Amino acid sequence: MQNKDYYAILMAGGVGSRFWPVSTQDFPKQFHDMLGTGDTLIQKTFKRLTNLIPKENIFILTNERYNDLVFQQLPEVSKRQVVLEPAMRNTAPCILYAALKIQKENENAVMIVAPSDHWIEDESAFTKNVSDAFEFCKQNNALMTLGIQPTFPNTGYGYIEYDNNETTAIKKVNQFREKPDYETAKNFIEQGNFLWNAGIFMWSVRSVIEAFQNNQPELYQLFESGYDSYNTPSEDAFIKENYAKAENISVDYAIMEQSTNVHVLPATFDWNDLGTWGSLYDKLDKDNDGNAVVNARTLTEDAGGNMIRTKNNKVVVVDGIEDYIIVDEDEVLLIFPKTKEQDIKKVLQNVKDKFGEHYG
């Protein structure tokens, strides 16, 4: 049950360097079939959104260098739907810019902003949650987010604290909390009214633009001044000239943390941000020895708990290795302990320093 007032912005400009050597500057994570399902993450995300949102209303926010990848992987997308940042900025400028473009096209639009590289298993629960949030945004001047029910005291995510007294499904947000230390995170979980911030936002274009106008007047002025050009041939010139002037600020900080009309719907679907090889391992089915295998055929002995991936269904023989990340790419072979996965960014830096930038 698509609705012509429903819109989406897919954030597809990041790199995901903890997934090196698969995810690289030239070919980031969201354009890979990380789970071996046959779809890349952005294809999967796009399809999931079309349950609710007409495909011509789904915009892709990305960088110039990924333009070709977007059109290759989403051939149903037209040039109009791909919004390119001419300069690297945090999320606020591009979201405001896209919201203004959408508003000019449809002033009744409600929209979702969503990462293109996360994994959501239960698509119908996702669709139901987004649909409920959209309806709320249509009827209220609200900035909404989908919060993830935390399963353990993760110190790598931001948290959303909601008002415990409300009995409705959609809760008023008390405050956003930065990545906590372990004790604080444990305390959050015990309190029960904390959710993980997955970077999924929903609002009407009217509400989000008003929030920018109130909280980020300078940024608002900058992008509002180009309104006449949006969706016309002169848009490119305006953006090329003005985009780099925008403050480098996240949408969380720019409006969510400043506003009093922020609400959260605790998600009823499973969610995995596929942030590291370990979280991908957790998500995947395992063989009898507990190895997660993507695009490979394995012969293992005394080898369990490994994340094994090759490019072309290579035969991988592993003996006596436990809890490793084993990733074989055209130009790089990584054999690295899962427990040290947070160091992969450092390893990547070392490889680039030693062997050249193009390895990243």
Added chain:
Amino acid sequence: MQNKDYYAILMAGGVGSRFWPVSTQDFPKQFHDMLGTGDTLIQKTFKRLTNLIPKENIFILTNERYNDLVFQQLPEVSKRQVVLEPAMRNTAPCILYAALKIQKENENAVMIVAPSDHWIEDESAFTKNVSDAFEFCKQNNALMTLGIQPTFPNTGYGYIEYDNNETTAIKKVNQFREKPDYETAKNFIEQGNFLWNAGIFMWSVRSVIEAFQNNQPELYQLFESGYDSYNTPSEDAFIKENYAKAENISVDYAIMEQSTNVHVLPATFDWNDLGTWGSLYDKLDKDNDGNAVVNARTLTEDAGGNMIRTKNNKVVVVDGIEDYIIVDEDEVLLIFPKTKEQDIKKVLQNVKDKFGEHYG
């Protein structure tokens, strides 16, 4: 100082399956640059022999399926020099056959039979040893072998026991001894007059043919009956019809162990049969952490004692792995403990059973 009476037969029909996944049925060890020197083992062996032997006198004994590889890797070799076995037989039949062909071409010929997949570092010592042996074979009716000074009680080689009383460099052989158990091997080393049998033989064509005539009359009859056809257009037809009738017997057993005129020259050069990944590791230079690296660039941490090889100078990141064989080929990645290298044949069989014969 080449001599037109000097000939060689390079044995190039084997597979070396303990070097899987580099060495395969379709592309065996001798056709690989195992040490990353720029030359394959057969190229290296061929060059080594040309210090003494005219290149047109070096014959390659191999199978039909390696015909193309031989001509690719040794473009200076003519069709006349490639002797193909139409059926899989042990060494005696093909050596007798080749000796008869050479005799017909040059009845004064002395020849060396040598594996094409061993490693000899000191080429001038090798040349000197072979030259001395050749001169001995010219002047005496003798079957000669080069024996390797043993460095430890290896149970994987056969041994040659020589007469301790002789003071000449070239010794009379008492007997050949099969692969011994460890205690026996230790005892051999203590006695001091035992050498490793490296499968390197030298003799005049006259002496070797006489030895076959005396000790293997049936085999001799079979190949002698084709003498008129050798080195003529009718040779092919004769060999195709008769080769498969030959007994499946090794040259060691057929003549060396039966004859009384067997001599050995203790080699003065370093020798390595490159029989396993471990022996290749021993031979290679190591990086600061004790890793032997061929065709790869490495970034290692807490990783030493590894044998690391890729196809195209891949970047290999290894963390926390000690004493492993890490070999990356187009269709196979092997991560296997060096201590279990003798099991690689079994692993190969398992891979073929599970994923198909073509992986071997």
